[in-house]
Amino acid sequence: MNFDLEPKYKTIKNAALDLARQIEPMAIEADGLSFVHDGVLNALKHSGLSRLMVPAQYGGTFEAIDPLAICVAREAMMATSSHLDSLFALQGIGSFAITVAGSDEQRNQWLPKIAEVDVLGALALTEQEAGSDLKAISTEISTTDGGLLLNGSKAYISNAGASAYFIVLAKEDAEYSTILVPADSDGVSTKPTPELIAPHILGDVYFDNVCLPESARLGARGEGLKNALATLGVFRVSVAGAAVGLAQAALDEAVRHTSTRVQFGRPLARLGPVAQMLADCWTEIEMARLITYRAAQMACDNPSASLNHSSMAKLAASEMASRVVDRCVQMMGRWGLEHQSKIERLYRQARPMRIYEGSSEVLRLGIAKQLLLER
Numbered sequence: 001m002n003f004d005l006e007p008k009y010k011t012i013k014n015a016a017l018d019l020a021r022q023i024e025p026m027a028i029e030a031d032g033l034s035f036v037h038d039g040v041l042n043a044l045k046h047s048g049l050s051r052l053m054v055p056a057q058y059g060g061t062f063e064a065i066d067p068l069a070i071c072v073a074r075e076a077m078m079a080t081s082s083h084l085d086s087l088f089a090l091q092g093i094g095s096f097a098i099t100v101a102g103s104d105e106q107r108n109q110w111l112p113k114i115a116e117v118d119v120l121g122a123l124a125l126t127e128q129e130a131g132s133d134l135k136a137i138s139t140e141i142s143t144t145d146g147g148l149l150l151n152g153s154k155a156y157i158s159n160a161g162a163s164a165y166f167i168v169l170a171k172e173d174a175e176y177s178t179i180l181v182p183a184d185s186d187g188v189s190t191k192p193t194p195e196l197i198a199p200h201i202l203g204d205v206y207f208d209n210v211c212l213p214e215s216a217r218l219g220a221r222g223e224g225l226k227n228a229l230a231t232l233g234v235f236r237v238s239v240a241g242a243a244v245g246l247a248q249a250a251l252d253e254a255v256r257h258t259s260t261r262v263q264f265g266r267p268l269a270r271l272g273p274v275a276q277m278l279a280d281c282w283t284e285i286e287m288a289r290l291i292t293y294r295a296a297q298m299a300c301d302n303p304s305a306s307l308n309h310s311s312m313a314k315l316a317a318s319e320m321a322s323r324v325v326d327r328c329v330q331m332m333g334r335w336g337l338e339h340q341s342k343i344e345r346l347y348r349q350a351r352p353m354r355i356y357e358g359s360s361e362v363l364r365l366g367i368a369k370q371l372l373l374e375r
């Protein structure tokens with residue numbers, strides 16, 4: 001068993017660190033926006049890292065999408081900018097259903113553009129009345145003489161207003177299907193959601209009698225939940241990677257501060273309770289990084305079979321990130337509270353990670369269910 005990253009992952013990590021360093025001067029501005037920051041978008045585009053999000057056949061880096069590579073990249077990006085991390089992650093989350101279920105025509109039309117960041121992707125699952133309980137969605141596909149008709153609305157959709165299309169989960173009688181909806185289709189409109197504590201490109205999407213051809217389906221009728229699960233199988237663990245990066249950045253801030261700030265004649269870091277907090281943070285980050293890399297490696301081999309390990313990694317790392325960043329704020333005293341300081345941004349950005357892509361409570365339910373099944 002080798003716990004070191006293979007050279008190909010180290011190369012990706014270094015490329016992501018380079019990109020993060022490049023956009024660092026823009027990070028405060030970009031992380032405060034709920035629309036696209038052009039400078040960060042261009043830097044991502046020129047880095048070529050979004051090629052990780054599609055298979056080589058469509059202009060991607062590797063033959064198959066590699067969850068560990070995405071984890072390692074998100075770890076480096078999130079440590080510097082949540083805006084960068086989100087733009088990068090959504091290129092995969094918002095296109096994976098095309099990769100696994102799209103027709104040749106859909107793949108050829110969209111995946112090369114996703115790889116080159118010529119367009120942004122979006123995945124629209126959540127609705128006003130259906131969050132964790134996805135089966136409660138009411139957006140509906142009906143069949144007409146000329147093709148398909150889509151009606152309903154989605155809420156809190158990343159990249160809404162900026163993406164070229166939406167991958168939409170909708171009901172079709174008693175079944176669930178996925179459909180690819182170009183954002184400029186007649187009857188599609190978007191509205192920004194209320195600003196979050198950690199701003200994010202986010203909007204509600206409305207479908208009002210949107211006419212689409214039968215060829216807009218992603219996969220067969222009734223395969224919608226399967227497509228959604230396939231996306232989670234590959235990308236849920238990458239949230240854990242981002243959470244590890246965020247926590248590491250918070251600890252780096254706390255180490256810098258507590259090694260130089262002197263109270264009671266010694267650097268804070270030499271005072272027992274502060275040293276203890278530093279040690280606990282480092283230990284928890286290392287534990288989360290290990291479970292994350294392992295789950296991502298398992299997802300490389302078989303994403304759907306390893307979904308429970310991805311859930312464990314996401315649960316462990318996102319909960320850890322909140323604990324770590326809270327301790328780091330504490331260790332930094334009044335400087336931990338300054339608005340727009342690095343630590344304050346990380347503190348706000350850690351919070352949504354315990355809610356999106358499977359809230360901690362819902363993940364625990366799934367993990368416990370699997371545990372009991374295995375007895």
Ligand SMILES: Cc1cc2nc3c(=O)[nH]c(=O)nc-3n(C[C@H](O)[C@H](O)[C@H](O)COP(=O)(O)OP(=O)(O)OC[C@H]3O[C@@H](n4cnc5c(N)ncnc54)[C@H](O)[C@@H]3O)c2cc1C
Pocket residue numbers: 123124125126130131132133155156157158159200202352355356357358359360361362365
């Ligand atoms: C920054 C951000 C980006 C997002 N991007 C997207 C996107 O691109 N596409 C998309 O489709 N959605 C997106 N979402 C929505 C996200 O997926 C939902 O917020 C998430 O699924 C939780 O749903 P909810 O907010 O409706 O909470 P609810 O489902 O109402 O849950 C509220 C609380 O109740 C708990 N709870 C719910 N059910 C149970 C249960 N059975 N047992 C115990 N506790 C339970 C939850 O854990 C949570 O703590 C985004 C959200 C955020 C914050």
